[in-house]
Ligand SMILES: Cc1cc2nc3c(=O)[nH]c(=O)nc-3n(C[C@H](O)[C@H](O)[C@H](O)COP(=O)(O)O)c2cc1C
Ligand code: SF4
């Protein structure tokens with residue numbers, strides 16, 4: 001439960017907005033829920049709504065509107081390659097296609113181990129550093145600029161290894 | 175230009191550290207206005223400086239502040255750090271490398287507006303940067319530069335960051351305010367403008383990051399100094415983000431009124447691989463494409479001159495396109511962008527961008543009929559002037575002007591061969 005596990009974080013989020021404008025906290029709370037549950041399931045959405053007195057349907061429409069909330073399961077990590085015009089002029093589409101080929105998945109799909117989803121996104125405000133992608137993980141976003149297929153694959157390998165270690169930990173713990 | 179106003183980290187090392195920023199005159203401007211000037215006097219200075227909004231519209235900043243409804247409180251200041259225009263990457267550099275000057279700018283704006291709370295709306299991709307801004311704001315509070323009753327006055331100020339979640343339209347100021355209120359990021363009908371009814375229905379100033387970052391030096395060094403830079407009507411410098419087919423992509427801070435030619439060929443190293451320049455997008459996706467003729471290359475990049483050759487300066491994200499590139503393809507990418515980012519609130523924009531995207535799909539796989547190029551143009555004309563916010567017009571104008579100015583690139587597709595393949 002978010003209310004129990006993140007009491008301090010939730011308080012800090014709510015403190016940013018006037019006490020009669022709790023609704024403003026919905027976006028940061030959705031990121032918090034996404035961090036906790038990975039996917040914004042109906043239950044997660046309801047839980048966020050309850051924290052600030054919003055209907056599930058209202059919160060769900062926000063999840064649908066904003067592209068960085070995910071209500072369908074994907075990889076633990078999302079590699080979001082920018083293929084917008086300035087990057088495309090620098091060969092970003094070929095980079096994205098080759099990455100998919102190396103991973104043996106189509107754009108938008110997830111590797112069979114469930115670790116990495118690959119997506120195309122619009123401009124990330126780093127067009128002078130193409131090709132590039134951002135990595136969306138449970139704890140936010142990180143830029144990876146001036147990439148090559150080699151550097152991207154090395155990062156993906158390290159994420160997959162980390163994922164296997166995490167799983168092994170969970171298995172031995174249970 | 176020898177000295178930077180906004181990208182001052184390029185002249186002063188470690189200016190992202192508070193002690194270095196303070197050693198270099200940081201927060202002197204903010205302290206002096208809170209101690210010695212009325213909000214009206216500050217608004218007057220900013221009006222006289224000629225500073226115009228750097229987020230796209232170029233609206234005079236001081237004039238905008240003077241529209242705040244009198245005597246209604248609380249008021250809010252919102253820094254627009256949503257930076258999502260394709261080809262724009264200046265606000266990110268400013269906030270990462272010269273963060274305290276930006277935060278001081280927010281503080282100066284808040285004092286002028288008599289707002290005691292300021293929000294910084296950052297796109298979610300700026301996650302780490304936003305966490306860093308939170309730490310910097312904390313440092314300012316510890317240093318007595320933010321908080322209650324500043325410098326012994328009655329003025330108090332709190333600042334908070336707020337993250338978006340992936341929606342280009344939230345850069346439009348009224349959509350941004352909706353989003354900050356926890357709603358769908360869709361533009362509001364105007365009037366009322368934010369200065370009358372903005373965040374939570376209260377008088378609100380929304381300014382771009384670069385606009386705000388200009389303020390400390392304008393206050394500190396004065397209007398006469400500032401007005402010497404740039405042109406009569408477009409004063410000061412601009413950070414030009416240069417991308418695309420260019421030798422040295424990056425940000426260049428130069429006086430407003432610098433020519434495209436000087437920026438592209440003297441500063442940014444020209445076109446790679448010995449190619450010739452073909453076209454320029456002067457404001458990312460949000461202004462008409464210009465053929466790179468001598469007339470265009472010799473045009474001054476300021477708010478008056480770029481419209482004279484048929485486009486606008488916008489956020490000054492200069493995307494350079496060389497002779498090997500097919501303009502039909504460029505416009506198909508731009509149309510994909512707008513179709514994806516249309517918020518769906520009004521029909522001409524939502525359905526029009528969808529329709530244009532489908533025509534482009536046929537053009538790009540060379541299955542379109544000749545009349546479909548005219549159809550594309552007609553759809554674009556049909557969208558213009560019928561939308562709630564500027565996104566719809568940007569999407570339509572991009573296409574209609576490209577068809578008018580680069581028709582041969584489109585025709586090659588309906589004759590069965592594209593210039594890219596040729
Ligand atoms: C579709 C659309 C997207 C916009 N995106 C941004 C943006 O990312 N950043 C920004 O500062 N202004 C953006 N603007 C302009 C804002 O609406 C607003 O004019 C600006 O924040 C005002 O600040 P300024 O006067 O300092 O430029 C956008 C406008 C439109 C119509
Ligand atoms: S013009 Fe497009 S983006 Fe703007 S409000 Fe209408 S549908 Fe939304």
Ligand code: FES
Nearest residue numbers: 082087123124127
């Ligand atoms: S187009 Fe890729 S970061 Fe801007």
